Amino acid sequence: MQGLYLYNTLSRKKEEFNAINPPFVGLYVCGPTVYSDVHLGNCRTFISFDLIYRYLLHLGYKVRYVRNITDAGHLEGDRDEGDDKFAKKAKLEQLEPMEIVQKYTVGFRTIMQLFNTLPPSIEPTATGHISEQIEMIKEIMANGLAYEKNGNVYFDVEKYNTSYNYGLLTNRKLEELLEGTRELSGQDEKKGRLDFALWIKAKPETLMKWPSPWGWGFPGWHIECSAMSRKYLGDTFDIHGGGMDLQATHHTNEIAQSQACYHTAPVNYWMHTNMLTVNGVRMSKSAGNGFLPLELFTGNHPLLEKGYEPMAVKFFMLQTHYRSTLDFSNEALQASEKGFARLMDAYKTLQNLKASATSDEDIAALKNKCYEAMNDDFNTSVLIAQLFDAVRIINSANDNKLNLTQADIDLLKSIYQDFVFDVLGLKEEEGNQKLQAALNQVMTMVLNLRAKAKQDKNFQLSDDIRNQLIASGFQIKDSKDGSSWTL
RNA sequence: GGUCCUGUGGCCGAGUGGCUAGGCUGAGCUCUGCAAAAGCUCCUACAGCGGUUCGAAUCCGCUCGGGACCUCCA
Structure with a gap:
């Protein structure tokens, strides 16, 4: 069998996957910021990486899957003004910031469970790793690539770019990036327009703050992922993933921070999942066009005609490749719902199939095609097409229109077990x-x-x-x- | 404005330089007391215009759409 190929954002092409230290694989995925309910678009990313995690496990890799919980910092607008999102939301709901964190973390895990995703190996929180982040900032400063100003610490992008390539991940030159940025205002503390905050000084009213060499404050958004991935996966690890919207800013800055700190590229394979759209427009918090998963399950939303089971929704997502945008519509969802039901019905039929002495179908070849599909950058669209070929075979055998040996029936069962249940992570909706x-x-x-x-x-x-x-x-x-x- | 991605049949969506997925929908047939289910068949599509090629939906160019990022967002 051929090896596993995956699309690497760094090279913008499919590459054969080679683990640094097989059979171990380090996988880091940027998790949710837990200041509000996850919407469906967020879920798609985590479902995609759950698929990747599951397939790596299926291939026999020992994967350490780290997905962080962002529960601090993360300012609106990367400026040192106002509270962070948690404090802001806390005031709104009259709760302690950590109450907000707890509430939405629990909510997030519940939804992920409904989608039948596997829990990550480690779910580190930003607030649990403040000292690691401070240490990393200190190292970057010691290397001369960050500077402190009035209790804030900024990353010096232009200086960094003299030794490294800042626009590596997006294939852009620094000059081009600078053109697209707004002018610095007169009182701005930053030296360069692209400089971003590593540490932000707390205001008297700031609720979530920690002591640091630069005074009381809190970490910038990007440093947490660099610090936590390094701690749990090492200076350089195999796969880092996240939504495409994080590529240009968050991931670009992560690479810069790690290189500036320990002079090594942190990640071999960068993987990005595409966005979920509604009527052709990206689903996002700011656009206000997001569905909450629970609204989708119950059908309680003006744009929804009815409710859909979590597995039908998941199947809908898996029918599209993870790097394509997926447009949401009732029609498409209902089509998936029916297709999924047919897939699961055939599984029941399979349990009662009678064996013949000979087979009219090459089931081993079919299973091989399933592997080929997955090895080709996790092509679930093609995989599912193969699975429907299995459905056709099962139904025909059930109608006595073709013959299958017991060995082939068992092989069909293994296809379901391996690909439908283990890799795609689908399951029958079980009632009481x-x-x-x-x-x-x-x-x-x-x-x-x-x-x-x-x-x-x-x-x-x-x-x-x-x-x-x-x-x-x-x-x-x-x-x-x-x-x-x-x- | 800059950097990219994208345009596939009624709908959703894969895809490779020639063998032209799959799901849903619609029509017909088989099966059946009638249905349903299932199987088979059909409605055979690749934005437009040029070019490269023996041959392109797939490569190149132009035009026209759609979208993403450059500012918080998976």
């Missing part, structure tokens, strides 16, 4: 187990009654039963061997 069992019994009874009516040629009654079941949301399938039902 007890209720489920009781429902099964009742439905068996009702269908037996209907079968009896059919036997007696009392089609009036049998159709009545069926129509009422359909009206209640059931779907009845009649075949030679009897009737079955799904919801």
